[in-house]
Amino acid sequence: MSHQIISPLPGIFYRKPGPGKEPYVNEGDTVSAGQTVGLVEIMKQFSEVRAEFDGKLERFEIEDFGVVNPGDVIAITS
């Protein structure tokens, strides 16, 4: 069963916690419910985007530094 990780916010999506850091998660990695997969920056605040279910992160639908809107699918897990 595949699940979508949705952005609740508009802003800029980041896959890394900071410049020069490793990505939170890579495609193909296993993720657990509540695990952070990226950040969305809006109004100088960085909000963590988390997986809702245990599974495997199949793919990102938004690239690093990509623009997101509320309701956009950021990644798919299975």
Add this chain to the structure above:
Amino acid sequence: MAFNILEPGLSTTVQDQGRIGYYRFGIPQGGSMDQYAATLANRLVGNTVAEAVLECTYIGPKLVTEADAVIAVTGAPVDIYVNGESVPEYERVTLKAGDELKFGVIKGGTKYFIAVHGGIDVPEVLGSRSTYPIGAIGGMEGRAIAVGDRVPVGASIDNGLAELSAIAEVDRPVYSKDVNVRVMLGLYDHNLSANGLDSLLNSEWVLTPVADRMGLRYSGPGVEWKDRKQPFGAGQDPSNIVDAGYAVGSIQIPGGTQPIILHRDAVSGGGYAMVATVISADMDLVARCSPGTKTRFVAVTMEQALEARQKNAARAARIWS
């Protein structure tokens, strides 16, 4: 009576009609960023226009009411849940003591407003309950609400009006990703070249994610300034002026690249040329715009601006009668 905050949301602040009369001392007027939407919520719950509400930004709070309460949510489209059951926006909603209120993903716009009968009853600071986070005054201890806050709700009031259970579709704000914002040119449009003025008024500007209660930044083609010798006291860039007061809603273009509309929590003065000013009737429209909104600045005359203000006032008078 109070609301207990389980989750605060992204930036939920107490707001009212604003803190008028202190701008000359550097204290911005503040208040609900979309005044019209906020007053609709107050109308539904039987308040006056002056009661404070909760302004939610993109992500709303999750809260539990300590006592029975009458609430309404207005503004940007969003799903609303009471104990997990969907309830309508733009309608009066009755909560029982212990009920939990939470929100889904926002479906457009930026801000929605929660009014409660009796109003949010934080102490007034300089005549207003509005939160001004930069100045750390108003609202809950001068900041956005936080987990564990007990947000006080005021005693019942009588606004003397007939009960209104829902806002008619025609009276609800529209949330568009493509807008015309009316402006009056000035005070420093004379610093733009003819091409610069043409770019400002005849280009499409796109709202960037850099947008909040203080200001909203747009990307677009940029503008060109007249060649001039910068006067003593002004910075070297042609977008600089000798420091001056900023009108609420004024548009500055630092470096001539990205226009910034100064909104309700903006600084009251500085050294950037204000090329135009959003008319008061369209400040709520600007507040509703989410990142990516295509925007054109349309120049109007003072007469047209006053007519637009009058039209808004007439609509408000009808809703509040």
